[in-house]
Amino acid sequence: xxxxxxxxxxxxxxxxxxxxxxxxxxxxxxxxxxxxxxxxxxxxxxxxxxxxxxxxxxxxxxxxxxxxxxxxxxxxxxxxxxxxxxxxxxxxxxxxxxxxxxxxxxxxxxxxxxxxxxxxxxxxxxxxxxxxxxxxxxxxxxxxxxxxxxxxxxxxxxxxxxxxxxxxxxxxxxxxxxxxxxxxxxxxxxxxxxxxxxxxxxxxxxxxxxxxxxxxxxxxxxxxxxxxxxxxxxxxxxxxxxxxxxxxxxxxxxxxxxxxxxxxxxxxxxxxxxxxxxxxxxxxxxxxxxxxxxxxxxxxxxxxxxxxxxxxxxxxxxxxxxxxxxxxxxxxxxxxxxxxxxxxxxxxxxxxxxxxxxxxxxxxxxxxxxxxxxxxxxxxxxxxxxxxxxxxxxxxxxx
Amino acid sequence: xxxxxxxxxxxxxxxxxxxxxxxxxxxxxxxxxxxxxxxxxxxxxxxxxxxxxxxxxxxxxxxxxxxxxxxxxxxxxxxxxxxxxxxxxxxxxxxxxxxxxxxxxxxxxxxxxxxxxxxxxxxxxxxxxxxxxxxxxxxxxxxxxxxxxxxxxxxxxxxxxxxxxxxxxxxxxxxxxxxxxxxxxxxxxxxxxxxxxxxxxxxxxxxxxxxxxxxxxxxxxxxxxxxxxxxxxxxxxxxxxxxxxxxxxxxxxxxxxxxxxxxxxxxxxxxxxxxxxxxxxxxxxxxxxxxxxxxxxxxxxxxxxxxxxxxxxxxxxxxxxxxxxxxxxxxxxxxxxxxxxxxxxxxxxxxxxxxxxxxxxxxxxxxxxxxxxxxx
Ligand SMILES: Cc1cc2nc3c(=O)[nH]c(=O)nc-3n(C[C@H](O)[C@H](O)[C@H](O)COP(=O)(O)OP(=O)(O)OC[C@H]3O[C@@H](n4cnc5c(N)ncnc54)[C@H](O)[C@@H]3O)c2cc1C
Ligand SMILES: Cc1cc2nc3c(=O)[nH]c(=O)nc-3n(C[C@H](O)[C@H](O)[C@H](O)COP(=O)(O)OP(=O)(O)OC[C@H]3O[C@@H](n4cnc5c(N)ncnc54)[C@H](O)[C@@H]3O)c2cc1C
Numbered sequence: 001x002x003x004x005x006x007x008x009x010x011x012x013x014x015x016x017x018x019x020x021x022x023x024x025x026x027x028x029x030x031x032x033x034x035x036x037x038x039x040x041x042x043x044x045x046x047x048x049x050x051x052x053x054x055x056x057x058x059x060x061x062x063x064x065x066x067x068x069x070x071x072x073x074x075x076x077x078x079x080x081x082x083x084x085x086x087x088x089x090x091x092x093x094x095x096x097x098x099x100x101x102x103x104x105x106x107x108x109x110x111x112x113x114x115x116x117x118x119x120x121x122x123x124x125x126x127x128x129x130x131x132x133x134x135x136x137x138x139x140x141x142x143x144x145x146x147x148x149x150x151x152x153x154x155x156x157x158x159x160x161x162x163x164x165x166x167x168x169x170x171x172x173x174x175x176x177x178x179x180x181x182x183x184x185x186x187x188x189x190x191x192x193x194x195x196x197x198x199x200x201x202x203x204x205x206x207x208x209x210x211x212x213x214x215x216x217x218x219x220x221x222x223x224x225x226x227x228x229x230x231x232x233x234x235x236x237x238x239x240x241x242x243x244x245x246x247x248x249x250x251x252x253x254x255x256x257x258x259x260x261x262x263x264x265x266x267x268x269x270x271x272x273x274x275x276x277x278x279x280x281x282x283x284x285x286x287x288x289x290x291x292x293x294x295x296x297x298x299x300x301x302x303x304x305x306x307x308x309x310x311x312x313x314x315x316x317x318x319x320x321x322x323x324x325x326x327x328x329x330x331x332x333x334x335x336x337x338x339x340x341x342x343x344x345x346x347x348x349x350x351x352x353x354x355x356x357x358x359x360x361x362x363x364x365x366x367x368x369x370x371x372x373x374x375x376x377x378x379x380x381x382x383x384x385x386x387x388x389x390x391x392x393x394x395x396x397x398x399x
Numbered sequence: 400x401x402x403x404x405x406x407x408x409x410x411x412x413x414x415x416x417x418x419x420x421x422x423x424x425x426x427x428x429x430x431x432x433x434x435x436x437x438x439x440x441x442x443x444x445x446x447x448x449x450x451x452x453x454x455x456x457x458x459x460x461x462x463x464x465x466x467x468x469x470x471x472x473x474x475x476x477x478x479x480x481x482x483x484x485x486x487x488x489x490x491x492x493x494x495x496x497x498x499x500x501x502x503x504x505x506x507x508x509x510x511x512x513x514x515x516x517x518x519x520x521x522x523x524x525x526x527x528x529x530x531x532x533x534x535x536x537x538x539x540x541x542x543x544x545x546x547x548x549x550x551x552x553x554x555x556x557x558x559x560x561x562x563x564x565x566x567x568x569x570x571x572x573x574x575x576x577x578x579x580x581x582x583x584x585x586x587x588x589x590x591x592x593x594x595x596x597x598x599x600x601x602x603x604x605x606x607x608x609x610x611x612x613x614x615x616x617x618x619x620x621x622x623x624x625x626x627x628x629x630x631x632x633x634x635x636x637x638x639x640x641x642x643x644x645x646x647x648x649x650x651x652x653x654x655x656x657x658x659x660x661x662x663x664x665x666x667x668x669x670x671x672x673x674x675x676x677x678x679x680x681x682x683x684x685x686x687x688x689x690x691x692x693x694x695x696x697x698x699x700x701x702x703x704x705x706x707x708x709x710x711x712x713x714x715x716x717x718x719x720x721x722x723x724x725x726x727x728x729x730x731x732x733x734x735x736x737x738x739x740x741x742x743x744x745x746x747x748x749x750x751x752x753x754x755x756x757x758x759x760x761x762x763x764x765x766x767x768x769x770x771x772x773x774x775x
Contacts, residue, residue, distance in 0.1 A: 135667040205748035348599040
């Protein structure tokens with residue numbers, strides 16, 4: 001056993017590091033949780049990577065993947081996190097892309113994969129509904145066959161960044177009489193500009209708008225937008241969720257977050273000393289680092305398993321649970337570190353002055369509370385942490 | 400031993416609780432905090448009319464002769480409705496300084512105006528680098544003839560945009576962080592040289608950065624003895640902490656009740672989610688934390704008049720226990736509400752936000768654990 005990177009991996013790391021430092025857009029450095037980030041900002045790096053051929057590293061080479069080993073992919077995410085790079089949104093790259101190249105037909109691959117690679121097409125995920133959250137299989141949105149179209153009716157919710165989306169992938173009920181709720185569901189691609197698709201932003205408690213209600217009223221979608229077989233959508237949905245979860249640990253980003261936390265705690269003072277020299281505070285940072293170190297190795301072990309040909313299994317639930325707990329703890333400690341300057345609501349201040357300059361308190365404090373509030377979502381979405389524990393109970397403990 | 404409230408106290412609670420229900424329904428609160436002013440002077444006037452603003456003051460100054468238990472009752476009701484009006488800065492803090500150390504003339508001038516609701520105070524104690532140490536002051540007050548000249552920057556002064564007056568802590572002598580040399584002043588907010596930047600807070604209130612640039616104040620702006628105010632500040636802020644612990648208890652009670660109710664209504668997998676034992680046990684833990692918080696709040700409130708060490712230990716114990724409970728109850732409430740919990744639309748998120756900020760006011764959990772240890 002050996003934790004060191006091989007010389008080849010080190011060379012790869014240097015190559016990656018050089019590429020990032022030369023190409024990552026300077027104005028996006030350390031983007032944090034800024035509300036003023038435009039959709040163009042969000043795809044800027046994606047497009048650069050698309051040209052380089054690095055936007056979908058995990059895909060099979062024939063569809064534009066890099067052929068990198070899991071370790072190389074790990075190095076890649078680590079290096080991006082070092083500069084806090086805003087990575088390509090997962091909806092195209094990590095979710096619908098793999099479904100299309102695995103279950104889609106040739107026309108679908110030809111039509112959709114290039115836009116995902118290049119970052120030109122923005123995707124959103126239409127799974128959840130007001131009454132179907134954790135119990136996704138109880139979804140009610142219907143797609144009824146009418147000649148060579150499906151007519152879709154229903155309401156989706158929590159559709160992340162759908163306000164900018166060109167396309168969405170939706171789970172719809174195509175056979176209401178199926179024996180089990182998981183059956184009779186289909187996976188359908190919808191052009192978000194189709195008449196009858198209406199997107200209404202939902203304000204979250206940090207003041208931002210990142211999710212939406214998506215209403216579908218008599219939306220006519222050509223049948224060729226069905227992925228795979230009719231009524232077999234649940235299989236693809238589950239396949240996708242496993243992919244969604246594997247990216248969710250966020251180890252590299254949390255490592256950068258801990259570094260940032262240490263920087264903040266070196267600036268802040270307690271009894272005239274840097275906060276980071278306070279034992280009570282320092283021990284909490286260390287505890288976080290210890291949990292993160294464990295998670296990192298757990299993730300590497302999972303990656304090694306994948307490298308040896310095992311697909312992402314129920315172990316990914318461990319990564320989801322611990323990864324999100326660490327992210328939440330990190331934002332909690334950051335808020336704690338900034339003291340009173342966590343209290344101002346910077347959303348209002350930014351609007352006030354009409355500029356991006358926030359002259360109140362240190363810059364690192366500005367979004368600390370909003371980020372803490374926002375990160376409560378991580379233990380809820382992508383299958384809540386309770387659901388992840390239920391999965392481990394069943395699949396690993398056999399209870 | 401007696402944990403009962405007097406008939407009068409029950410009446411106050413009932414009256415206030417009715418008022419909060421009527422004035423602080425969710426939509427009214429939402430509209431009020433989103434308005435330009437961010438609060439409702441008419442609610443303040445109503446509180447004055449109900450006698451709430453005069454409760455902790457003695458009858459000879461026009462008050463109702465109540466005490467800490469009365470403030471606790473009021474704050475608990477405020478917590479239930481997430482009331483934003485500046486009761487703590489005005490009544491508990493400014494009123495506290497005046498009550499404990501104000502001169503005859505100062506009380507005369509300010510107390511009746513607090514009681515009738517015409518004068519609003521903010522308490523300017525925090526500084527950008529001082530964290531939770533009341534003696535870690537960079538603001539100075541230099542003797543100048545019979546008066547003083549103030550210079551400095553006070554951070555996140557809650558309620559300052561609404562205030563006519565400020566209570567300001569400043570150093571009149573000694574070195575930074577010395578226990579000696581700290582003084583307290585009452586300053587008219589419109590005094591020359593005071594510059595403010597006003598803003599919203601994440602928990603729906605308003606605050607300011609307050610800058611003092613050669614602000615001249617008369618000698619009678621000083622409350623108590625020059626340079627000896629630290630014990631007084633600690634006493635008044637202990638009273639404020641006890642009051643805010645009661646507020647947090649009120650907020651936790653509602654957050655918990657809302658969560659239990661939500662878990663009864665919300666169905667997934669064909670059953671109310673409250674049927675899942677993992678959620679049941681967590682709601683039990685929230686409930687237990689809430690009950691323990693009520694006990695610690697009683698303890699702190701009832702020990703406010705005890706000797707200094709006993710008082711501080713009780714108050715710090717409360718701030719630690721209630722702070723931890725506030726975090727637990729806030730986070731679990733959101734989790735059990737699922738996606739709805741993180742929306743602005745649902746009230747629960749606003750309870751969570753208030754409980755989050757509560758934790759860092761007047762010293763966080765670590766700060767008070769340390770103070771508790773130091774008094775062992
Ligand atoms: C910010 C954000 C972004 C999102 N983005 C998307 C998106 O882009 N596309 C999309 O389709 N969806 C998205 N979601 C939806 C997300 O997947 C759901 O919120 C999630 O599945 C939980 O569902 P729910 O909110 O209805 O909560 P509920 O299912 O009502 O759960 C409420 C609580 O009950 C618990 N619970 C439920 N069932 C059980 C059980 N069997 N055992 C124990 N506990 C249980 C939950 O863990 C939770 O604590 C997003 C959500 C958020 C908050
Ligand atoms: C030191 C000691 C002294 C004792 N003295 C006495 C005595 O003087 N007289 C006497 O009569 N008995 C006595 N007991 C027995 C004691 O009451 C039992 O051990 C106890 O009731 C638990 O029963 P069990 O050991 O069969 O565990 P189980 O009932 O088999 O429980 C095993 C685990 O399952 C959990 N569990 C069970 N049901 C549920 C549920 N519905 N939901 C969630 N979790 C559940 C339990 O909490 C426990 O963690 C004693 C036990 C000990 C250890």
